[in-house]
Amino acid sequence: xxxxxxxxxxxxxxxxxxxxxxxxxxxxxxxxxxxxxxxxxxxxxxxxxxxxxxxxxxxxxxxxxxxxxxxxxxxxxxxxxxxxxxxxxxxxxxxxxxxxxxxxxxxxxxxxxxxxxxxxxxxxxxxxxxxxxxxxxxxxxxxxxxxxxxxxxxxxxxxxxxxxxxxxxxxxxxxxxxxxxxxxxxxxxxxxxxxxxxxxxxxxxxxxxxxxxxxxxxxxxxxxxxxxxxxxxxxxxxxxxxxxxxxxxxxxxxxxxxxxxxxxxxxxxxxxxxxxxxxxxxxxxxxxxxxxxxxxxxxxxxxxxxxxxxxxxxxxxxxxxxxxxxxxxxxxxxxxxxxxxxxxxxxxxxxxxxxxxxxxxxxxxxxxxxxxxxxxxxxxxxxxxxxxxxxxxxxxxxxxxxxxxxxxxxxxxxxxxxxxxxxxxxxxxxxxxxxxxxxxxxxxxxxxxxxxxxxxxxxxxxxxx
Amino acid sequence: xxxxxxxxxxxxxxxxxxxxxxxxxxxxxxxxxxxxxxxxxxxxxxxxxxxxxxxxxxxxxxxxxxxxxxxxxxxxxxxxxxxxxxxxxxxxxxxxxxxxxxxxxxxxxxxxxxxxxxxxxxxxxxxxxxxxxxxxxxxxxxxxxxxxxxxxxxxxxxxxxxxxxxxxxxxxxxxxxxxxxxxxxxxxxxxxxxxxxxxxxxxxxxxxxxxxxxxxxxxxxxxxxxxxxxxxxxxxxxxxxxxxxxxxxxxxxxxxxxxxxxxxxxxxxxxxxxxxxxxxxxxxxxxxxxxxxxxxxxxxxxxxxxxxxxxxxxxxxxxxxxxxxxxxxxxxxxxxxxxxxxxxxxxxxxxxxxxxxxxxxxxxxxxxxxxxxxxxxxxxxxxxxxxxxxxxxxxxxxxxxxxxxxxxxxxxxxxxxxxxxxxxxxxxxxxxxxxxxxxxxxxxxxxxxxxxxxxxxxxxxxxxx
Numbered sequence: 001x002x003x004x005x006x007x008x009x010x011x012x013x014x015x016x017x018x019x020x021x022x023x024x025x026x027x028x029x030x031x032x033x034x035x036x037x038x039x040x041x042x043x044x045x046x047x048x049x050x051x052x053x054x055x056x057x058x059x060x061x062x063x064x065x066x067x068x069x070x071x072x073x074x075x076x077x078x079x080x081x082x083x084x085x086x087x088x089x090x091x092x093x094x095x096x097x098x099x100x101x102x103x104x105x106x107x108x109x110x111x112x113x114x115x116x117x118x119x120x121x122x123x124x125x126x127x128x129x130x131x132x133x134x135x136x137x138x139x140x141x142x143x144x145x146x147x148x149x150x151x152x153x154x155x156x157x158x159x160x161x162x163x164x165x166x167x168x169x170x171x172x173x174x175x176x177x178x179x180x181x182x183x184x185x186x187x188x189x190x191x192x193x194x195x196x197x198x199x200x201x202x203x204x205x206x207x208x209x210x211x212x213x214x215x216x217x218x219x220x221x222x223x224x225x226x227x228x229x230x231x232x233x234x235x236x237x238x239x240x241x242x243x244x245x246x247x248x249x250x251x252x253x254x255x256x257x258x259x260x261x262x263x264x265x266x267x268x269x270x271x272x273x274x275x276x277x278x279x280x281x282x283x284x285x286x287x288x289x290x291x292x293x294x295x296x297x298x299x300x301x302x303x304x305x306x307x308x309x310x311x312x313x314x315x316x317x318x319x320x321x322x323x324x325x326x327x328x329x330x331x332x333x334x335x336x337x338x339x340x341x342x343x344x345x346x347x348x349x350x351x352x353x354x355x356x357x358x359x360x361x362x363x364x365x366x367x368x369x370x371x372x373x374x375x376x377x378x379x380x381x382x383x384x385x386x387x388x389x390x391x392x393x394x395x396x397x398x399x400x401x402x403x404x405x406x407x408x409x410x411x412x413x414x415x416x417x418x419x420x421x422x423x424x425x426x427x428x429x430x431x432x433x434x435x436x437x438x439x440x441x442x443x444x445x446x447x448x449x450x451x452x453x454x455x456x457x458x459x460x461x462x463x464x465x
Numbered sequence: 466x467x468x469x470x471x472x473x474x475x476x477x478x479x480x481x482x483x484x485x486x487x488x489x490x491x492x493x494x495x496x497x498x499x500x501x502x503x504x505x506x507x508x509x510x511x512x513x514x515x516x517x518x519x520x521x522x523x524x525x526x527x528x529x530x531x532x533x534x535x536x537x538x539x540x541x542x543x544x545x546x547x548x549x550x551x552x553x554x555x556x557x558x559x560x561x562x563x564x565x566x567x568x569x570x571x572x573x574x575x576x577x578x579x580x581x582x583x584x585x586x587x588x589x590x591x592x593x594x595x596x597x598x599x600x601x602x603x604x605x606x607x608x609x610x611x612x613x614x615x616x617x618x619x620x621x622x623x624x625x626x627x628x629x630x631x632x633x634x635x636x637x638x639x640x641x642x643x644x645x646x647x648x649x650x651x652x653x654x655x656x657x658x659x660x661x662x663x664x665x666x667x668x669x670x671x672x673x674x675x676x677x678x679x680x681x682x683x684x685x686x687x688x689x690x691x692x693x694x695x696x697x698x699x700x701x702x703x704x705x706x707x708x709x710x711x712x713x714x715x716x717x718x719x720x721x722x723x724x725x726x727x728x729x730x731x732x733x734x735x736x737x738x739x740x741x742x743x744x745x746x747x748x749x750x751x752x753x754x755x756x757x758x759x760x761x762x763x764x765x766x767x768x769x770x771x772x773x774x775x776x777x778x779x780x781x782x783x784x785x786x787x788x789x790x791x792x793x794x795x796x797x798x799x800x801x802x803x804x805x806x807x808x809x810x811x812x813x814x815x816x817x818x819x820x821x822x823x824x825x826x827x828x829x830x831x832x833x834x835x836x837x838x839x840x841x842x843x844x845x846x847x848x849x850x851x852x853x854x855x856x857x858x859x860x861x862x863x864x865x866x867x868x869x870x871x872x873x874x875x876x877x878x879x880x881x882x883x884x885x886x887x888x889x890x891x892x893x894x895x896x897x898x899x900x901x902x903x904x905x906x907x908x909x910x911x912x913x914x915x916x917x918x919x920x921x922x923x924x925x926x927x928x929x930x
Contacts, residue, residue, distance in 0.1 A: 185879075187814045187816060190617075191812075191888050192903070195630075219713040222713070245684060250683060297755075351572075353572035383653075417652070419657050437650070441646050442646060
């Protein structure tokens, strides 16, 4: 695909659309828009804009189409696959001014929000009304809900409450040619026409620009309990995961953390935690419900299961502060690793009973390629995030040889019935590994769909495939 | 789109693919394949086949493409929108021999089934292992799971357990050109490439032929309770629906039935039920869980809510037999109406708090157009099935004037924030009403997607748009 540069004339037109104050051309000011949280990748856009309305975005897209200028949409820039990186330069459209919760409809248990609302802000706002929006990625304190939709984000509570696909009812979208549509209806389900809402979810900003989001909300469970279980081996921790479900319990979160991850957060984030010798892995298990007796009863059943898997110790969080502290262990883990090491984060997902094999295999691949890894993730969904650390690896190995190791990780994932990326998306950095799982037939269908929405290929080029 | 007839030469090729025993050409034998449960519509295929493998279907599709012969896929023929009717003649592909449950993976809580498995057979089989597949349309005793996927079917338990979209993890699909793919992975979620699994769900057999289905399963709740609440007005019954959720309860079913529906089942199905004077509508409310005390407690809370909405009587089902009898009232209603009247069934869905306005409006439209209607449905999802009865309407009014009344129903539905079809699909009979909700932009996207999958337009032509 050939693209054009943004000329002075095009820039004037951009300024006329969004207003001078919301157009950024200065290199220093563009720095913020040149990276997300994906490794150390840097791509500068030529121009960044901060539009405020679907109509402004529509006008921008018409302009980009007319001049064959690439356009990349950016949420909060917390992505881990490079989806928001303007790899072909061109125009970067930041959604940061789309930051309003437009409506919380308590009668229908629905909300309408703009995509630039921070996920946690939205969750807290509905929580004040006794409602739950359960899609809470680890980055919930900084990520935008629009980015969550675009990447099909998950978070710990998918395991009980279902994926983001269950909570996104309808989307207002600006299509690449400037048309503005609602993808569906504000209803809990519908069966009329190919489901464009579902097609937009996880399309990583390549099919259209989401400008409004209608979500489903549910009553907020009043009670919860949190357990941290310690295991001598990561395999037994992983094996316990399936057994918990098999015992008839659906926890509201079931997170896996390996010892090394806790070592990082203790070292770098000053979290106080007594990490006993001989413990290799942890499960953080949350149960929620309307009745505390039932919640306790579920905890007891879980305890019984854990005992069968050589669980060494179960820490029961008694207070809100203790719960908060345990969750902080898990939530800061990725940031802690990212902030203190050269790293690559790979996202794998397998049927949940395959987790022990996946974990063991990753470590074995690491020992052959000489990389360290820190693994954690949503074990209840079979979703393991693999943080690969450069450590003592040579620059040459890191930039060249490591790729083969990552390929082996994904080959293993696929051989176990899984796929690349449970929730981070493919973006820029995982796309070369897509053929491990998907055939030319898939790529042809995807490219065909892309072409239907974006015939000139101007929207977020260079991503997914 | 121009199509060709099935010539003797093509027929020989078909027989060579599936075997003579599974090719039907006799007019009398084709009758079975000429209708589904949609009104009184009859369309004969030229030839019907009963293939057994994806490879046979692949060969059939290549043949149809080569000769530009239309092909229509048929499940159990329980559809209510005409999706399985071979309106252009050609080849009808019946999935009845794809009737095996291939695997129930108790470790991962997944199952792999062929599309011709009867939904209830599948549900019962997993129930024996303590597991729940909660997608149970009223026709579960006869419909195929493949048809459920193709139509995005729902059923009473969507309200608590989520839509079919949450339970279908992966699909083996024969594409119109004969390629066979798996759409995704056997994982609870994934974010790699446009989600072809979700695109197939609800595509009504127009994009590909589903040959294997991987479903999610969940632990089966051990306890449940069932209430039947009677109301003097349908509006107060509908209004109570939202209030139940607002009280923090998520019932496992929340069904609306109007009096007339019960009169039909009492009259035609011999169900014994004391229908008191002055009662206009009913809610059938199921609560489930792991603990009977909590279930009872939820029932009490529901009772308190119901009292605020002028509920006249609450019948509590004490035994399995009583529960079965109450469910039979609801499940046989559609069949009862269909078997004993000339009818049209329209499927509407709105945000749930709009149900009272929808119901009132439908009755008002009926009084203007002189049609009787029987309404029932999944009130918890805002999904109302409207059975329009011919009654004393003249043939001319039935065939001509009624259409305007149906149009008004859908216009009302859309004006209330809803859409056509919550779960029955658009198929043949609703497609003319699609422009009430959807614009040319939607149609262009849909047609574009269709063309990517089926460039010659041979698969289930004449449906959806």
